[in-house]
Amino acid sequence: NAGVTQTPKFRILKIGQSMTLQCTQDMNHNYMYWYRQDPGMGLKLIYYSVGAGITDKGEVPNGYNVSRSTTEDFPLRLELAAPSQTSVYFCASSHPPEWGQGTLTEAFFGQGTRLTVV
Amino acid sequence: SQKIEQNSEALNIQEGKTATLTCNYTNYSPAYLQWYRQDPGRGPVFLLLIRENEKEKRKERLKVTFDTTLKQSLFHITASQPADSATYLCALARNTGGFKTIFGAGTRLFVKA
Numbered sequence: 439n440a441g442v443t444q445t446p447k448f449r450i451l452k453i454g455q456s457m458t459l460q461c462t463q464d465m466n467h468n469y470m471y472w473y474r475q476d477p478g479m480g481l482k483l484i485y486y487s488v489g490a491g492i493t494d495k496g497e498v499p500n501g502y503n504v505s506r507s508t509t510e511d512f513p514l515r516l517e518l519a520a521p522s523q524t525s526v527y528f529c530a531s532s533h534p535p536e537w538g539q540g541t542l543t544e545a546f547f548g549q550g551t552r553l554t555v556v
Numbered sequence: 557s558q559k560i561e562q563n564s565e566a567l568n569i570q571e572g573k574t575a576t577l578t579c580n581y582t583n584y585s586p587a588y589l590q591w592y593r594q595d596p597g598r599g600p601v602f603l604l605l606i607r608e609n610e611k612e613k614r615k616e617r618l619k620v621t622f623d624t625t626l627k628q629s630l631f632h633i634t635a636s637q638p639a640d641s642a643t644y645l646c647a648l649a650r651n652t653g654g655f656k657t658i659f660g661a662g663t664r665l666f667v668k669a
Contacts (some may be wrong), residue, residue, distance in 0.1 A: 442599075473659075480560065481600070481659040497658075528599050533571070543649070544590065545657065547599030 440464050444529050444548035451519040451555045459514040459551050461529030469532045469546065470512040471496075472504065474525040481528065488534070515519055519555045527551045558584045560660035562646055568666045575633040577663045579646030584658070586648035589622055590641060591631050594643045594662065603644075605630075636667045 444480040445460045449468060463470065469491045472495075483496030487506040510526040512531075516523060530545040561580045569575050581587070588607045592600035606613040606622045606629070615622045619632040633640050643664045649657040 471657075478564070478661060480661040481647075483658070530599075543588070544602035544605060545600075547601070550597070550599050 442529055442531055442546050444527075446551060447549065449554070451516070451553065453510040453519060453521065453555060456515070456517050457465060457519070457553075459516075459527055459529070459553075461512045461514070461517050462510050463512075463529075463531040463546070464510065465531060465546065466509060467508065467531035467546075470506065470532055471530045471532075472514045473512045473528045473530065474498065474510070475528060475550075476525050484514065484527075501511070504518050516553075521555050523553065523556045525553060527553060557581070558658055560584075560646060560648060560658060560665045562644075562660040564663070566664040566666055568668065569636055571667055571669050572636060573636055575636045575640065575665055575667070577631040577644050577646075577665065579629040579631065579660055580627060581648055583594060584627075584648055585624075585650065587621075587650040588648075589621055589629050590647040590649065590657070591618075591629075592645040592647060592659075594645055600645055600659075633665075636665075638667045638669050641665055641667050 442463045453527050469484040470482040475481050482498045484502050487493045487505040490509050493504050529548045530552050532545040559582045578634040590605045591603045594600045604620045606620050617634045621630045643662040646660040647657045
């Protein structure tokens with residue numbers, strides 16, 4: 439099982455460059471998320487999506503954009519890279535919470551993309 | 557603002573002992589709480605979930621408690637092994653107009669043989 443796949447694993451960008459972090463999942467999850475993790479800090483939610491065509495901002499959306507044209511894919515776009523965006527980025531997916539119906543709501547994470555902006 | 561606190565200091569214990577990790581939160585009313593394990597260079601891996609109406613959950617050597625009055629969760633690993641060495645993340649979530657999970661910074665656990 440592939441699960442959640444992120445590419446690339448590592449990337450170095452120059453200030454002002456743009457790039458897209460790719461994320462795809464094969465579990466037919468409706469919910470997908472992008473997090474960033476800085477050293478010694480918790481995961482911060484950048485954007486999330488509850489289904490194809492629907493996205494919403496998380497805690498730290500500035501400087502990023504997302505799209506969700508299919509259930510499987512949820513790319514994250516950095517338009518003008520800044521040193522503050524140096525971080526490890528994780529994509530995750532899950533079923534909807536469906537609270538009270540016993541549905542598992544765990545999130546499955548990709549391996550991460552380590553991005554350095556210089 | 558919402559805040560999750562986990563002990564930032566690493567926890568060092570001897571093999572075979574019980575490791576206890578703490579997660580405290582403020583300004584939040586989670587529907588449920590999750591614990592994840594994260595190894596260096598890897599994404600978090602789900603371990604356990606406990607709902608707000610549950611006091612305790614067990615899975616093999618793992619036990620989680622959830623006290624919504626104290627706003628605290630305790631995560632126990634019994635009969636710890638060196639392979640349990642990792643960072644453990646606490647995460648809170650509620651289903652309000654979307655589904656947002658907030659994560660703590662994690663506690664690093666070292667189990668010595």
